[in-house]
Amino acid sequence: MKLSKDIRLFRRTRALEAEIDKFLDLMSEGGLLFKHSVITYLDHGNSAEFEEKLHQVNEIESSADDLRRSIENQLYAQTLIPDARGDVLGLLENLDNITNQIEGTLWGFSIENPDIPAVYKDDFRQLVEMVVEAVEAVVLSSRAFFRNIDAVGDHNHKVMFYEKEADKASTKLKRAIFGSDLELAHKTHLRHFVENLDNVADWSEDVADRLAIYVIKRTN
Numbered sequence: 001m002k003l004s005k006d007i008r009l010f011r012r013t014r015a016l017e018a019e020i021d022k023f024l025d026l027m028s029e030g031g032l033l034f035k036h037s038v039i040t041y042l043d044h045g046n047s048a049e050f051e052e053k054l055h056q057v058n059e060i061e062s063s064a065d066d067l068r069r070s071i072e073n074q075l076y077a078q079t080l081i082p083d084a085r086g087d088v089l090g091l092l093e094n095l096d097n098i099t100n101q102i103e104g105t106l107w108g109f110s111i112e113n114p115d116i117p118a119v120y121k122d123d124f125r126q127l128v129e130m131v132v133e134a135v136e137a138v139v140l141s142s143r144a145f146f147r148n149i150d151a152v153g154d155h156n157h158k159v160m161f162y163e164k165e166a167d168k169a170s171t172k173l174k175r176a177i178f179g180s181d182l183e184l185a186h187k188t189h190l191r192h193f194v195e196n197l198d199n200v201a202d203w204s205e206d207v208a209d210r211l212a213i214y215v216i217k218r219t220n
Contacts, residue, residue: 015074016071016074016075017146019067019070019071019074020071020092020146021143022067023064023067023068023071023092023095024095024139024142024143026060026063026064026067026099027064027095027098027099027135027139028135028136028139029060030057030060030061030064030099030102030103031098031102031132031135031136031139032132033053033056033057033060034057034102034105034106034128034131034132034135034200035128035129035131035132036053037050037053037054037057037106037109038106038109038124038125038128038197039125039128040053041109041116042116042121042124042125045113046109046110046113050109050110051110053106054106054107054109054110057102057103057106058103060099061099061100061102061103064096064099065096068092068093068096071088071092072089072092075088075089084214084218087214087217087218090210091142091145091207091210091211091214094203094206094207094210095138095142095207097203098135098138098200098203098204098207101196101199101200101203102135102200104196105193105196105197105199105200108192108193108196109193112189114189114190114192114193115186115189116190116193117182119176120173120176120177120190123169123172123173123176124173124194124197126169127166127169127170127173127194127197127198128197130162130165130166130169130201131162131166131197131198131200131201131204132200133158133162133165134158134159134162134163134166134200134201134204134205135200135201135204137155137156137158137159137162137204137208138155138156138159138204138207138208138211140155140158141155141156141159141207141208141211142207142211145211145214145215149215149218149219152211152212152215153212153215155208156208156211156212159204159205159207159208160205160208162201162204163201163202163204163205166197166198166201167198167201169198170194170195170197170198173194174191174194177190177191177194178191
C-alpha cells in the first residue's frame with residue numbers, strides 16, 4: 001500500500017516535527033483559554049481575571065508567530081520536504097489565522113465591553129463550547145496530517161460537525177437577540193460578537209477543507 005511509506009511526513013527531521021508539535025500545542029492551549037476567557041467575561045464582565053487571560057492569549061499568539069517563522073525558515077533554508085513544503089506553509093498560515101481570530105475577538109470584548117443580558121449568557125456559553133470543540137478537532141486533524149494521515153478524515157468529520165453546531169447556536173442566538181425589545185444599536189453590537197465567535201469555527205472548517213485536499217495530494 002502506497003501510504004505505508006508515508007505515515008510520517010517528517011521521518012528525518014525530528015527537530016522540525018517537534019516545533020510543529022509545539023505550534024499545535026500552543027493552538028490547543030489558545031483555544032482552551034479562549035473558552036475560559038469568554039466564560040469569565042460572561043460571569044464577571046471585563047474583570048482583572050478576564051484581562052489576565054487575554055494577556056495569556058496574547059503571549060500564546062506571539063509565541064505561535066515566532067514558531068511559524070522558525071518553521072518556515074527551516075523549510076526554505078534547509079530545503080526540507082520540497083514536495084510538501086507549500087502545503088505545510090499554507091496549513092501553518094491558516095492555523096495562525098484561527099489564533100489571530102481568537103485574539104482579535106477577545107480584544108473586542110476588552111475594548112468594546114459589550115453588555116450581554118443574562119438571558120443570552122447560556123447561549124453564548126453553548127456557542128463558545130462548540131467553537132472550541134471545532135478548534136480542538138482541527139488541531140488533532142493537523143497532527144494526524146504529519147503523523148497518521150489515515151486519521152485526518154475522522155478528525156475533519158468532527159470539525160464539520162462542531163462548525164455546524166456553532167452555526168446553529170449562533171443563528172438561534174441572533175434570532176433571539178433580534179426578536180427582543182433591546183435597542184437596535186444594542187442588538188447590532190451583540191450580533192457582532194456572536195459572529196466573531198462563530199468565525200473561529202468557520203476558520204477551523206476552512207483549515208479542515210484544506211487538509212482534505214492535502215491528503216488527496218499525498219495519497220495519489
